[in-house]
Amino acid sequence: MNQNDPINFTISLHKNIETIKDHLNNTTELVVRTIRIGKPKPLEVSLIYLDDLVNADVIRDFLITPLFLFQDIKEIGKEPLIDYLATRHIRASSVEIVTSFEDALNGIVRGRTLILVDGYNNGIIAETTQWQQRSVAPSIRERSTNGPMIGLSEQLKVNLNLIRSYIQSPDLCVESKQIGRFAKTDLAIVYLKNKVDKLALEEVQTRIENLDVEYVIEPRVVEDALEGRKKPFFPLVYNTEMPDITANALYEGRIAIIMNGSPVASIAPTLFVHYLSQPTEYYSKIGRFSNRLILLFCIFLTVYLPGIYLAVANFHSNWFPVKFAKKYFTHSDTILSFPLEIGILIFVLYLMSLAAFRIPTDLIVVASLVGTMVVSTTLVDSKLVHSLSLIIVGITFLTGLLFISGGLISTLNTLRIIFSIVGCFFGLTTMGICFLLFFIYMSRLRSVGVPYLAPIIPFRPQEFKDVFYRGDLKKLLNSPHKFPHDDKE
Known part of the structure; x- marks a missing residue:
């Protein structure tokens, strides 16, 4: 509101209504329903609301009808009229007495109804909201084989x-x-x-x-x-x-x-370990000891496998038998170099993942078929990329998809590019140094004050019962759990 605008209601009903209309830019959705209640001298009462946000039945049954039951103003006694109406006549689930235009406007834009009485400088905000919403449905992005299906909604x-x-x-x-x-x-x-x-x-x-x-x-x-x-x-x-x-x-x-x-x-x-646990583990006996270790290994594959492949191709091909190294590394018959092969494949698969979210649902199957033909047939048959490069990038792409839930995948994709560049130009030793640097960096991170690598750093063995494997559910449910903090170490 502007500094020159009135802050609180006046005793003039019409001035208050005009001020509200001005602040809502005279929108056509604003409804001002004026009625007269009481006797011997009827009081002019206005109900103000946005038509597309309210439940008309609630306004009729819980606001207007009870107000018409108000008969004689003398029955109020010494109690203020607004308090009397709010406590004895308004039947809405929630009511609030307001005196400022800011509170009134905030209520109106949230689907509530403002009740003003001529001659009084305060009003009543009553709950009448009816938002349009979708019904509760299964989550599209997250699924569990044995667990609940219902996902959160927008309300x-x-x-x-x-x-x-x-x-x-x-x-x-x-x-x-x-x-x-x-x-x-x-x-x-x-x-x-x-x-x-x-x-x-x-x-x-x-x-x-x-x-x-x-x-x-x-x-x-x-x-x-x-x-x-x-x-x-x-x-x-x-x-x-x-x-x-x-x-x-x-x-x-x-x-x-x-x-x-x-x-x-x-x-x-x-914490970092939270990305290793999946909800399915708590509803099924399968994978109790192996799932999290497999996911940890998948993180390793997603981040380091292309870099290791490039480092071996450029610096360490002599580690393999001559026949194998000649076919896949030293005498490859592809047109592009190994770094360009990996870069193109990562780029194409990234485009395919973007297309899955950006194009209409009806075209996802078509995009998948086109992408499959381009990647698996065209690139390999035309000798642009090596089949082993396609396998390496395909594995890292699939393992990365396991971490879409929670939001870790974007970090893993960025790290994959970084370590691919390091492995291509500097080899495995430098990759190991970069790994240590990132580990130190992670150990210094804090999530609202809690060490990101807990309970590994700081080392808390009593918390390992639900880190790399899922412990007995009864013990997990009954055991106390505390997060470490720097000032408590």
Whole structure:
């Protein structure tokens, strides 16, 4: 609002209505329903709302009809009229008495109805919202073979309802926030009171409070705030669309941040080992001891395999039998050099992955067929790339897809390019040095104050029961869990 605009309501009903219309730019969706109630001298009452955001039946049954039942103004006594109407006549699920235009406007744009009475400088905001939303459906991006199928939706209230269906405890706390100066967006910080890491919670609350932006549409803005000013190379916030994964994180003492308009819950603190555990493990006996080790090996393949291949081709082909080295390395009959082969294949597969998300669903099959013909047939048969190069890049592409959930895949793809360049020009020794440097870098990262490589660094053997293998579920559920902090070490 401008500095010259009135801040609070006046006693003139018509002036208040005109001010609200001006601030809403005289939009045609704004409805002003005026009625007269009481006697002997009827009071003029206006209900103000945005037509496309409200439930007309609620307004009729819980606001207008009860107001018409108001008979004699003398029955109020000494109680203020607005308080009397709010407590004894308005039947909405939620009511709030407001005195400022800012509070009133914020309520109206959220689908609530403002009730103003001529001659009074305050009003009532009543809950009448009816948002258009899709029904609860399975998550498209995340799946579990034996676990729940339902995913989060774009409505904050629906998501909180889903989480409460998993955690039916009075300890479940929901802190409601609004972020954005130009347009405010509802946000919820969700945690379990007796299990949450207090230091991490304070850090999350502080970073959310300090988030100063014009508006928010994507949860990436909130994730950036949680990750800190120095943008880390690795994701420090875990994203999920599954309410059961969110509930498990809350039981572990972590915090979930859910934003209205997004079907994603951002979970912090997030550790590197969290990307090794998959929800299927907790619903199935299969893979209890092997899944996480296989995923750790897949991370190694995604990041290092192309670099090792280039390093061996350029510097260490003598490690292999002469016949093998001659066929695949020293006397390759392909036109392009090994670095160009790897670069082209990575680029083509990256284009295919982008096309899968950007083109219409009906054309995905066509794009896949075209991409398959280009990669598997054309490039190899035309002697542009070697078949072994195609196998190497194909393996790294498939292993990288395992980490789409959570947001680690972008980091792994970038690291793959970096180590490919290092391996191509400097060999395996330099790759090993770079590995140590990245390991040191990861050990210095903090996710809302918690070391990123915990419980490996700092070493906490009591926490290894759910790191590289899934321990006994009964013991996992009953054992206490604490996150390390630098000031506690």
